[in-house]
Amino acid sequence: MDAFKKKLILNSTRIVIKVGSSLLVNAKNNFINKKVINNFFKDINFLISKNKEILIVSSGALALGRKAISISDLNLKITEKQAISSIGQVLMIDSWREAFSKYKISCGQILLTHYDAETRRSSINARNTIEALIKLNSIAIINENDTIATKELRYGDNDQLAARVAQLACADLLIVLSDVDGLFDSNPEKNPQAKLIKKITNIDSKIEKISENTSSSNSVGGMETKVKAAKIALAAGCNMIITKGSTSNPIKKLFENGKATWFYSDTSPKTARKKWISSQIKAKGNIIVDDGAEIALRKGASLLPAGIIEVNGIFSKGDTIKVLNKKNNLVCIGFSSYPSEDAKKIAGFKSNEIKKVLGYHQKDVVIHRDDMVIKNGKH
Secondary structure (H helix, E strand, O other): OOHHHHHHHHOOOEEEEEEOHHHHEOOOOOOEOHHHHHHHHHHHHHHHHOOOEEEEEEOOHHHHHHHHOOOOOOOOOHHHHHHHHHHHHHHHHHHHHHHHHHOOOEEEEEEEOHHHHHOHHHHHHHHHHHHHHHHOOEEEEEEEOOOOOHHHHHHOOHHHHHHHHHHHOOOOEEEEEEOOOOOEOOOOOOOOOOOEOOEEOOOOHHHHHHOOOOOOOOOOOOHHHHHHHHHHHHHOOOEEEEEEOOOOOHHHHHOOOOOEEEEOOOOOHHHHHHHHHHOOOOOOEEEEEOHHHHHHHHOOOOEOHHHEEEEEEOOOOOOEEEEEOOOOOEEEEEEOOOOHHHHHHHOOOOHHHHHHHHOOOOOOOOEOHHHEEEOOOOO
């Protein structure tokens, strides 16, 4: 492995790993592939030893559900798929729990839809849960919420969900474990001379064209969806790797020049997020702060309730709001951690008094520094 690739992984603090159903589930009998999971956990331990924060996006619920109730018919109605997936989800998460327990690692389950990942309030809640699990030294196992995600069951895939998770979690790297080595210049199943594309810095029409769709009886999607996922990840400042997951210790092999396609982003997760926040031009309300709060904000601090003088407008948790100084000049814009009615109640209070005032405690801050962009001038 060249020094740059090695540095890319070592400098990645938060890593999302997507494991597809074609790896987790044996296509012949629809049983969970425990050998793959056990091999995979050696890689997880390796990354944890390097102080990496790990999130796992896992497929396989539908295939496991089919096996559990002995259904081989692939032409199922959406409602039938939803029901069968709910059965398989229990089996899948239990397999992960069992594997984690051998290494004395706890895990938590998060079920999302693309709507959850793309809707601000839902995505903030998901991000808060992920952050909490990381602080608890637990690993989030994330899957599609098949019970309500009808569109994703019919057409979707967990590749793009993994990219959305990487985006909302501000991950540095997304590793997609596939049943092939990466993206080839033509379909390797049809062309033995197909060459692996090792490095991609720009996903243009040529790359999109050669990302042919592959199929599996247990999974939805293929290389085409992985390239779509890469576009989402790169725009969010997250680098991405596609590599074969069925080999022994596939992630550790990346350090040994293992076969893979590397997608490089030209920005960082933090920069991409700040750019996205800055593009939110429609604010639902504003908060006026005192001089001390303005100075702290401009130095990179979060907005604490103690520095708030006044709250104006009607907004919900997660909405974009403006922060103004006493001269009515714009200090920053950001996403509120509290709805307007509660922000008004805690204005001027210390963070440790929030629960006493509201009866609950969401966060110590009204706007977290990661959820704001400092501005200068009139609003």
